[in-house]
Amino acid sequence: PDHESSAAVARALDGKMKPLHSLGRLEGLAARVASIRGTTTPRVDSPVVLVCAADHGIARAGVSAYPQEVTGQMLAAFAGGRAAVAILAHQADAQLVVADLGVVDPPQLHPTHAYAPVLDRRVRAGTDNSAEGWAMTRAEAEQAVAVGIRLAEDLIEDGADLIALGEMGIGSTTTASILTSAILDRDPARVVGAGTGLEGEALAHKVETVDAVLARHEDVEDPWDVLAAMGGLEIAALAGVALACAAHRVPALLDGFISTAGALVAWRLCPAAADAMIAAHRSTEPGHSMQLEEMGLTPLLDLQMRLGEASGAALAIPLIRSSLALLQDMGDLADLSSGS
Amino acid sequence: PDHESSAAVARALDGKMKPLHSLGRLEGLAARVASIRGTTTPRVDSPVVLVCAADHGIARAGVSAYPQEVTGQMLAAFAGGRAAVAILAHQADAQLVVADLGVVDPPQLHPTHAYAPVLDRRVRAGTDNSAEGWAMTRAEAEQAVAVGIRLAEDLIEDGADLIALGEMGIGSTTTASILTSAILDRDPARVVGAGTGLEGEALAHKVETVDAVLARHEDVEDPWDVLAAMGGLEIAALAGVALACAAHRVPALLDGFISTAGALVAWRLCPAAADAMIAAHRSTEPGHSMQLEEMGLTPLLDLQMRLGEASGAALAIPLIRSSLALLQDMGDLADLSSGS
The missing domain is CATH 1.10.1610.10 (Nicotinate-nucleotide-dimethylbenzimidazole phosphoribosyltransferase (CobT), small domain)
Structure with a gap:
């Protein structure tokens, strides 16, 4: 700093x-x-909202209210400009860029008439189920982080002076819960939240799933191995984005629980990366407050949101611009x- | 509703x-x-930030960190576009309108090249000191409220689909504290805050001043008389703005402690007026949270601001627009x- x-x-x-x-x-x-x-x-004239998307093998453990094909469908909705983040990025006068790190069912997109580009940065077609083995190989995790670094560097070279970190992927709050519990050494029962809308037995099953994944990989300690064993691809890419932002002195505007899981991985690899982060909002996911507190970040907004996509980050862009004006x-x- | x-x-x-x-x-x-x-x-295409300004006789009791002539100087800064609210209204793509309800030293303005119009709606050259007598006559209080109603109606007729309530006036947090303590029947020691930056003995003196004004007018009960006895002109006008917003079904976007004191007067006169209000932010003035709670309003932002001028309200306009988009x-x- x-x-x-x-x-x-x-x-x-x-x-x-x-x-x-x-x-x-x-x-x-x-x-x-x-x-x-x-x-x-400082100025924020060319903010970019970067949404990294991928699928999670853990979704097959029945931890989400939505089927996995929704990830690809949402990519199409981003490209078409009808998803929340597309509308909020437009309201914030920010460019929306979407990167597919490994969606299982990627949509057929028509490049023309697209509201936002969907970049093909696929490392593999979703991760494996981390409850049954490693989510991906260490080489794939490294590749996903490198993709994120490169994505951010390309955007920065093109003039981006702020990057908002967003994500999409069915099952991602479960992976974020696993990573957050592992990195911060917290009890999953306190970290896990409703995600897209779980309650009662379904929520208890999600906690059990996180417990089981942590138990399975309890010997994994190296942070790169933690990332590979637990996933996910988009979180790894966002860790790379956060690292590149810090290296190039561009604010990394964090969204909710999952994008901040990526930031937390970056912080675990290089604590100084947190110096370039700004927390946009506080998600209702309990683990999000733990992540932010650990990195010394206080969010600007608390609107009880839990959508992800960078929706909360996009809302904070006008506040940042106003402070600079x-x-x-x-x-x-x-x-x-x-x-x- | x-x-x-x-x-x-x-x-x-x-x-x-x-x-x-x-x-x-x-x-x-x-x-x-x-x-x-x-x-x-609903749409918010033509929001207006309306700043009502006036001086307070109570300022002569030594309750502010700034001299009274600053009120007029700030009017010039609004007109010139250099004050915080001018910049924030511009950022929010909102029109700024300033109304002089009774500034003691109004500035000489050059109508051309002005960033914002300053409308002459002077009822009198500041209020009298409410610690020594009534701040204004009941007829003047009624006139100031009527001016606010007319201001809002003119803006609405011209297409305003949201009005943000702002204010300027040295001594205004003291008057707002007096009115809030009186209307909500609260202990001034809990209502009074630092205002523009008092602490220690100066803050204790402010509490004593509020106590003294309340004691002097303890027999005044009718809300119009309360407003006249305690002031101020710009708060009365903002009460009128809030009433007109409710009558014409236009959102009244409240700023901080003083603009919400105007809203509180409107609510006391007509409780249904609160149905048209939206609380933009939570000021650090302790009395502000009391006002909002009493009217059932939860602010959108909490950025530890205490500037007034409608600065917090302007920041909330993009959130409202985004929700509608x-x-x-x-x-x-x-x-x-x-x-x-």
Whole structure:
């Protein structure tokens, strides 16, 4: 982090025509973006919402309210502009990019008339069931992370000055619960939430499934091996995106529980990666608050959302832009008497 | 409220391509706007941020960190586009309108090149000191409320489909504390906050001042008389704005402690006025949470802000627009398999 830039921004905000610190968290937000970007005049002119999608073998353990083919169908909905994140990215004046890391039933897309591109970055057709063996090989996990790094680097080279991390994949809250329990050494019963809408026995079954996967892989300790054994492909890619954002000093705007699982993997591999992260919102998934707290992040929004896709991240983009506009355009207290 | 429209919107959102209720508070927000507007297809295309400004006689009791002439200077900064709310309204693609209800030192403005109009709606040159007598006459209080009603009606006639309530006036948190303590019958020591930045003895003096004003007017019970005795002009006007919004079914987007004091006066005069209100954010002023709770409102944002001006309200406009865009443009679950 660039403490000089953030301190200079804080000083500049102290001189603006307002009571000291009265813009609350917007002030720290502007200072954080300055620190990440390494400049006292940061801008977010070209934000990109990047949704990584893949399927999870663990979905076959009956841990989701939806069948696996929904993952591919949602990809088509992203491309067509009808899914929530497509609408929210448009509202935030952000570009939506979708990457298929390994969807089992990828949709047939018509490249023309598409609202968002769906990039073919398939590592394999979904992971294996982590309750029965490793979700993927270590080489595949490394490949998925590398794909994420490359995706982010391409976007940054094209001008992206903020990347919002989103995801799609039936079964993904289960994989995120497994990874979060493993990385933070927490009791799955406290980490696991309703996901897309489980309750009662179905929720208890999800906790048991997470327990079983953790037991099966209890000897796995190396973080790369943890990622490979437990999955998933899109989470690995998002870890790569978070790493690349940190390396290139571009804010990585975290969405909910699953995208933050990717960020948590990045943080486990390289703790300094958290310095480039901004938490957009607090999901209702209990494990999400644990992830954020561990990485020292406080979310900007708490709207009781649990959709994923980067929907919460997209909503936070205007807040970030506003914090920077205030830094850039607000007059100083010293100018007040002059009347402009 | 139009329960039929809000129920229809809730049903429509239940059918969208997402897990049930996974958009959290955005869903209730869209339903609330539908209920206020009386339609299942509400839009916020022409939001207006309306800042009412006036001076407070109580400021002469030494309850603010700033001198009274700052009120007029800030009016010039609104007109010039350099104040926080001007920048945030621009970011939210909302029109900024400023009304002078009675600033002691109004600025000389150049109508051309102005970022925002400053409307002359002066009732009197600031209120009297409510610690020494009535802040204004009952007729003046009624006139200020009527000015607010007329301001809102003019904006609505010109197409405003949401009005954000903002304010400016040195000493206004003291008047808001007095009114809130009186209307809600609360202990001033719990209602009063730091305002623009008081602490220690200065804060204790503010509490004593509020106590003294309440003691002086303890026999005043009629809500119009309470408003006249305690002030202020801009709070009275904002009460009128809230009443007009309710009458014309236009969302009244509340900002912080002072604008919500105006809303509280409207609610005291006509409880149904709260049905048209949306709470944008939670201010750090302790009395703000009391006001919102009493009116059954839960704020959308909590960013530790305490600037006023409608700064928090402006930040919430994109959230409201996004909730309506989702309602309007998201595809249905039933469309999923067709791939668009």
